[in-house]
Amino acid sequence: MKKSEERGPIGDMYEEILKDLGENPGREGLVRTPLRAEKALKFLTSGYQRDIHQIVNNALFAAENDDMVLVKDIEFYSLCEHHMLPFFGKVHVGYLPNEKIIGLSKIPRIVDAFARRLQVQERLTQQIAETLMEILEPRGVAVVSEAQHFCMMMRGVEKQSSSTITSAMLGEFRNNKASKDEFLALMRTNLR
Structure with missing residues (x-):
């Protein structure tokens, strides 16, 4: 060698x-x-070495409007902390700007920083939402994660078609039904 x-x-x-x-x-x-x-x-597990502030790298800009920003279908791969087996899927992230927006490529990088750790899906979803809330100080953040878990597919119950969905709704997404409904509708829309 x-x-x-x-x-x-x-x-x-x-x-x-x-x-x-x-x-x-x-x-x-x-x-x-x-x-x-x-x-x-x-x-x-390289996410342990990632610094969120270095990832963002001052890519915050003055917001010209306060309409929802949604980045959907962000692929992620992680390791379950219980069995160290993979789980993978997609994350959908929305936020309501309050004077600033973030460079769009920073959102998937933030997802990767938390996904590349020993994780549980529930915590991963919450960490992404709380981090964006802290960095952007928006009116609200919504994160939905959909994943398949090898610990359920390859061992244990051996259910290959099952998937898990977790969500974190903060700020206006938790308190305002119209904002939450708009996020969920846009998340499900295929505009391609």
């Missing part, structure tokens, strides 16, 4: 896991698996 490809302690632990499973980590197909698994795990 090249010096830059030396595995660390996580890779060493993966080698031990392979042995505990009854595998031979020295066989051709597994020689580099501990290193690859370590790199994959570090990438899948």
